[in-house]
Amino acid sequence: MKSKRILKDFFRKTWYVYLFSIFFHLISSMINVFYPKVLGQFTDKLLPGELTRALIVDYSLILLLIGAGHVLFNGMAMYLIMHVGRKFEFLVRGGLFKHFTEMSERFYSRNGVGKLLSYFMNDVTAVRESISMGVNQTVNATMLLVAAVTMMLISGIPYYLILASVTPLLLIPFIVIYLGPIIRKRSLEVQEALGTMTETAEEQFGGIRVTKKFAVEAIMKQRFDKTVEQIRNKQLRLVRVSSFFQALIPFLGAVALIIALAFGGYLTIMKQITLGNFVALTLYIRMLMNPLQQIGNVINSIQRSRASLERLNDLLSQKSDIVELETARPANLAEAGICIQNLSFAYGKSSNNVLKNINLNIKPGTTLGIIGRTGSGKTTLMKLLLRTYDPPPGTIRFGDTDVRELTLESLRSQIAYVPQDGFLFSTTIRENIAFYERETEIGKVEAAAQQAQIYDNIIDLPNRFETRLGERGLTLSGGQRQRTSLARGLIKNAPIMILDDSVSAVDAVTEKDIIEAIQTERSHKTTVIIAHRISAIKHADEIIVLDDGVIVQRGKHTELLAKQGLYATLHAIQEEGSQHATGTSHS
Ligand SMILES: Nc1ncnc2c1ncn2[C@@H]1O[C@H](COP(=O)(O)OP(=O)(O)OP(=O)(O)O)[C@@H](O)[C@H]1O
Structure with missing residues (x-):
């Protein structure tokens, strides 16, 4: 619960922008899902030779309109979310700065400048990515998934064929529950290592004149390399688990496509579904793969940014040890001994x-x-x-x-x-x-x-x-x-x-x-x-x-x-x- 505090305050101020963006995403997805349907209809007209030159022009215009409408609304939705992401950075960095100015010297003797800088840079950016690109992609993907499944259901494709094709995708929540905490823990380790690196770099650059005068550049480089090496190891540990996770989701999408091709193909040969429905089904399943990949990315980035959010909230909840009493009086030192x-x-x-x-x-x-x-x-x-x-x-x-x-x-x-x-x-x-x-x-x-x-x-x-x-x-x-x-x-x-x-x-x-x-x-x-x-x-x-x-x-x-x-x-x-x-x- 604690890690949601910064976000709660932020969403309270910006919820309406998200609402607009979701609305634009909805329109954009609704337009986009007509694409397979129109293409399916086009294919069905192809076989009996009903296609005329005028129809080709009509279909091309419709597809063009679908493309243009999708891009326009998607673009507007993206802009709003990115805008709000930058606002997040602005507000949180301002808040952090204010918090730092309120902290006492004891706090600064415990936390080096580099470590504090890393909160400003790495952690704020990680959270911003989640709540801008992350939200953007989640909304986009969810809308597309819902719209594609709905269109599949009303396209006359048999339900058992749809169910068989999307079954592999139902495994995704289980994978998320298993791998999510591992990704988060490793991300926290990476963020902490990045903090240490910024701190070391700050110190090394601050003391570069001393280093040069003592001609100990090689030793300092060795020390710095050690810090960088630690980061690399931690990042690789993270990359291993997050790449596996990201690859697994499109893999399940590919399995779904194989089922659609094999099972749908068989039913088409057996004349139980039309060729147009088969084309539409494969396009819909293909269409599901992109959002699934996006959801994989988003879950990954949310796990990473949760670690950063925890660090930021922990920092912001630290209080200065020098506290002004509520009854404190203004001093008049002119005459005071x-x-x-x-x-x-x-x-x-x-x-x-x-x-x-x-x-x-x-x-x-x-x-x-x-x-x-x-x-x-x-x-x-x-x-x-x-x-x-x-x-x-x-x-x-x-x-x-x-x-x-x-x-x-x-x-x-x-x-x-x-x-x-x-x-x-x-x-x-x-x-x-x-x-x-x-x-x-x-x-x-x-x-x-x-x-x-x-x-x-x-x-x-x-x-x-x-x-x-x-x-x-x-x-x-x-x-x-x-x-x-x-x-x-x-x-x-x-x-x-x-x-x-x-x-x-x-x-x-x-x-x-x-x-x-x-x-x-x-x-x-x-x-x-x-x-x-x-x-x-x-x-x-x-x-x-x-x-x-x-x-x-x-x-x-x-x-x-x-x-x-x-x-x-x-x-x-x-x-x-x-x-x-x-x-x-x-x-
Ligand atoms: N932030 C700190 N945390 C812990 N110990 C400290 C801290 N600042 C100073 N000290 C210790 O307190 C002692 C007194 O330090 P202080 O800076 O008051 O001495 P000083 O008389 O001003 O010295 P100088 O003449 O070298 O400036 C020293 O032993 C020092 O190591």
Whole structure:
């Protein structure tokens, strides 16, 4: 039942198109079944020599009309069904996209981009084929079968002859019941393997630059070949059973034709039926074979698409683990301090705590600096502030309100988060910077670029702010990308800004200019700066030092320097490093 949900919604919207199409198919089939009858009559006139030139013209015109009428109505019926199939793709892809945007980061860390793409491409297409071509052929075939059998019955052909001829066809339902589930199971395996392949391909192309630099193309190809090989094996397993099934149905049709020829031929010789009836019977049986073949195809494709439909419905029934309460309130972060109390957090139920008993107060309008070894939990803490992951209840408050009681949109729209590796879209630099509000005037975009120290680089580009970035912004250097992403955060002018190691790829002089610009711009706004270099945070009102998920030190720059500890050690190492660097540059 579950697998029918997408279709139920869809058929509710489009049932009338199907109705029209079925109606046109009906007319087209009704016209088509006159073909054998007219040909039979023509044959009967042939023998006694009753055929005149005028009759030949008449019969030819009638056959032409039958052909034209059949093609016209069949064409219209096909168009309607194909049209509705494309609508299905459009609606389901739109629905999938919306669903994906609602899912949390946890969902994306479990499902790779390639896997998600394969839902969009393979599964949606498989279902579309069933409900367009599949429905089309089923309707067409059923109408033709019903019309042909009816015409046979009223053509004066003896019933026992008809029954004997169509008996092999009555085996079809049994074959479907036996082979259908096998086809479906194997199709599911193929779809899953295709998903894995798309995922591998996406990863391989994404990492192609690394592959090339390490000159390991051959190894990567081997890995990819393995994935493709798996698909081939699974596809062949499917093809074996589905080809057998598809061949069996026309075979039964051929047996029916042999019975009609042998038994009908015998009765014609014995003069129990006319030659015209014999011709009509063989043509009708022949006419049944096409729809039977079609029904075979359709059943096959329905079994395959049921597997895809199950995958799509399963995906759409997954809920985000970040749920907005019905009573959620819009946040007003302009005046709100951030209060973190006894916060401990682990990514999974069985994994270790990444943050341990964090207590922190960030007053509105102040700057907090966070420093700590890699993997110490800095980014995790920020993800919890943005509620990308759910913190335990009561551990994070904005003003008096628990972060879990705020609406997600109001929370995230008032925080400008700049990650270390800011993703840039394949569009213009202007649109990348003005990402939050596409209509932002160019003056503001330029000002943000100046604050992020990227302005001079941009105006050197051929189309300045209108320069289109290549895929993932790769026409910019790492540092330029980082600064463009920083400009995107700055232009938001949000009450709270988080720079998550966002100036790590710039040189010391540029970093200094950026930090000064941020200090001026955000003098009365809350700013959190995560950095590995002390120079980026030393101006902060408070600095915390995280180590293995624990705040091991806190205070102002000078206070921390005066104490022995990780901060002073880091400072000493970085000072020594920069003196070395300066020394080298002088030598
Ligand atoms: N999505 C995730 N699922 C499980 N564990 C994670 C996830 N993200 C991070 N971790 C783990 O949590 C720990 C803290 O990671 P986090 O990214 O917060 O560190 P960080 O201090 O920001 O590091 P860096 O300075 O290298 O950016 C690490 O051990 C990391 O492996």
